[in-house]
Amino acid sequence: MAPTTEIQAAVPTRTELPVVTDPSQVAPADARALSKLFFDRLAHLEEGTPEHQYARNTLIEMNMSLVRYAAGRFRSRGPQEMEDIVQVGMIGLIKAIDRFELAREVEFTSFAVPYIVGEIKRFFRDTSWAVHVPRRLQEARVELAKATEELSSRLGRKPTTKELAELMNLPEQEVVNAMVASNGYTSSSLDAAVGGSEDGESVLADFIGAEDTDLELVEDLHSLAPLLAGLDERDRRIIHLRFVEELTQGQIGEQLGISQMHVSRLLQRVLTRLRQGMLTAH
CATH class of the missing domain: 1.10.10.10 (Winged helix-like DNA-binding domain superfamily/Winged helix DNA-binding domain)
Incomplete structure (x- = not known):
């Protein structure tokens, strides 16, 4: 019976978790196995307790390699911006940890990567503007997109500015400003080819502006x-x-x-x- 007792003593009980000295250095293969154990315990721990905080923080540090992997897709960005990308990716990782359940019967890595990449893409969508636009209008543009989609689905047509203003709880002029600001999000080269032209060689500059005789x-x-x-x-x-x-x-x-x-x-x-x-x- 002695060997059995030693084995049981080596296995953490329902109220114990193994102590991971440096979670960020855990190999990915080991992190996957340990994550299952920590997620199982996390589901039974009361939020706000030291045990819950330890389990959650350890999961975050053990799975930071997922953030680095996802951020690697955007390595063409400069080193300064890569730091921001990793920070934003960490937000996605934390959201994934808070929403993951073992009952889903999927690997945490498969569940977390879309959250991380989605957060990074949202970062680019909200900050990558072709021209400088005030922050409040950038935020209003995002809300405008959501409101337009919701009203279009509900009404079966394109909503009016007044309807959008009522839903967004904003003055109509602010909604108009957000619409104008949306034009500053992307830009096109005047030399960009325009599809559907008869000669197949027309560019955007051919269709905008006119010769100013003045x-x-x-x-x-x-x-x-x-x-x-x-x-x-x-x-x-x-x-x-x-x-x-x-x-x-x-x-x-x-x-x-x-x-x-x-x-x-x-x-x-x-x-x-x-x-x-x-x-x-x-």
């Missing part, structure tokens, strides 16, 4: 300014009366005390001079 006007005015400054006072006045005050040649003649025919000849001469000056400038 820009050419600005350039022309810039070139014209020194030419106008070179005119004598009478010629500048004729130009001003004709193109700024928009008087007729007859009205200009009355103001200058000359005939309409004379105004016409003077105007033609000045415009020809300006035109030649513009051609030379370009």
Whole structure:
């Protein structure tokens, strides 16, 4: 009977858990076996007790390798951001531990990894914006997406801004701001190919914007300014009366005390001079 007693003494009772000196150094294979034991005891321990806290903390440290494994999928990020990814992944691990039950008859690793990866992806979704957007609008965008999905399912149509504002308990203008902010989450290159185009070579830039003729006007005015400054006072006045005050040649003649025919000849001469000056400038 003595050997039996020794074996029983070596096996933890329902009120005992093995002492793991450094849980973070436990090999993954051993962590899987120990995790089952700790989860079984965790289910029978009262939350808030030292025993419960020890079991939970040990589970977290023993399974940190799952976080490092999941974070490895995003190793293309810089080392600084990887630290944030691991921290966020730890949140997913803790959530998985708090929600796992042995009765599910699935390996904890299979249960936990989706939680960890999901938390990391949520981190990217909430922080990776193409342009800077205030934090409150980033958060409102997430709530807006949830509210839109819920109302669309309930109403069978796209909800109005007023309906969204009522559900989100926000002013309508704040909902509109969240909608506008959503446009800052992603950006596309102007050289990005657009599918469905007939030539198969169209890019996004071909479909947005238009040639601004006013820009050419600005350039022309810039070139014209020194030419106008070179005119004598009478010629500048004729130009001003004709193109700024928009008087007729007859009205200009009355103001200058000359005939309409004379105004016409003077105007033609000045415009020809300006035109030649513009051609030379370009």
